[in-house]
Each structure stands twice: as structure tokens, then as C-alpha cells.
Amino acid sequence: MIDAYRTIKGPVSARLTRKKSRFLAHAVPVDSQEAIDERLAEIRRQYHDASHHCSAWRVRGEGEPLVHSDDDGEPAGSAGLPILQQIEGQDLLDVMVVVVRYFGGTKLGVGGLIRAYSDAAREALAAAHIVVRQVRIEVSIRFPPEVNSGVMGTIHRAGADVLEIAYDDRPHVRVAIPPSAVERFVASIRDATAARATIEVAR
Secondary structure (H helix, E strand, O other): OOOOOEEEEOOOEEEEOOOOOOEEEEEEEEOOOHHHHHHHHHHHHOOOOOOOEEEEEEEEOOOOEEEEEEOOOOOOOOOHHHHHHHHHHOOOOEEEEEEEOOOOOOOOOOHHHHHHHHHHHHHHHHHHEEEEHHHHHHHHEEHHHHHHHHHHHHHHHHEEEEEEEEOEEEEOOEEEEEEHHHHHHHHHHHHHHOOOOOEEOOO
């Protein structure tokens, strides 16, 4: 998993006209298949009389990003892929772009469609406020009181964010750390406590 990623802060839109065809581009933040389906359904309802609702999205996965594009009846590769390439070109994640087309009566040809959908997506993303989101994994540690200094020292050296500390018969601490540091951190806690700590990693 990645430790940080670029995304858009909120929904934005842009429009352009090519040979009387109107292209309305909507870029929206999404972080799940449910969110993708909901936003796409909303846009389809809002522009129910449009000729096409072409889209592409790119969201975080366990390893590589999950991507998808849809030409929605336009010639294969002329709409969804150009939209996706604009998202990928800015290295954005958790983003969907939907470009709605109202046909103006004049065919644009595959090349013209590629340029129109690409330009519409690019203009929408250009209007967006790009933000960097930090990814953190929660790790819970329960340990005997006598190894407290070892645990807290390890947490401090790792630069982990402490979310909760509870001292009772068996102290408990909950921290958040970057995904890339989890394996090393867990190993360090085990070393510092002689494997006497109980460690749970949220996934």
C-alpha cells in the first residue's frame, strides 16, 4: 500500500462545445465501488436526456490502483480511455470523471471524440483543488507493564501517531503509522517486549 496519494478535494465541472456537440465533464472524489455507483447514477439521472455518459475512475487498491473506463456507446477507446488517461496523467486516486455528451448533429470521428473527451476531462481536473491524503494503518498493542518503556520508546522512534493510551492491569496503546512501516514496526515491538506484547493490525 502507498503512504500518501493525490486526489481532488471536492466535485468540479467543466464544459466545452465541438461542432455543436456539448460535453459536460464532472470530476468527483470517490473511495469505493458504492460511491462510484451512486455518483454515476446521480449524473445519469441529472442528464437523463444526454446521448452518452462516458466515464473513468481510478481508486486505491491493496496493491496497484483499480481502474475502469466506459465508452457508453461511443466507438471503442474514443471516450472512456482518454478520460482515464487524464486522471492517470495527474497521478490522481479516488477520482471519477464522467463526461456527458449532447450530440449536436455532426459526427466528430474517432479522433475528434478522443480530443473532445480528453479535453473535457482535462478542463474539469484543472478546475479541481488537488490535495494529498496521508494513508495510515492502526496498530493496537497490549503489553505487560514492565515493558512499557520499551514499547513507548519504539513508538517514539517510529514516529507513530498515538491515538489512545490506557493503563490498567495490561496496558494498551493504539497508534497510526504509514503502511510501509507496519512490518518493521511490529517486528520492533516484538523485539522490545521479548514477544510478550499482543499486536493487532487493522486491515
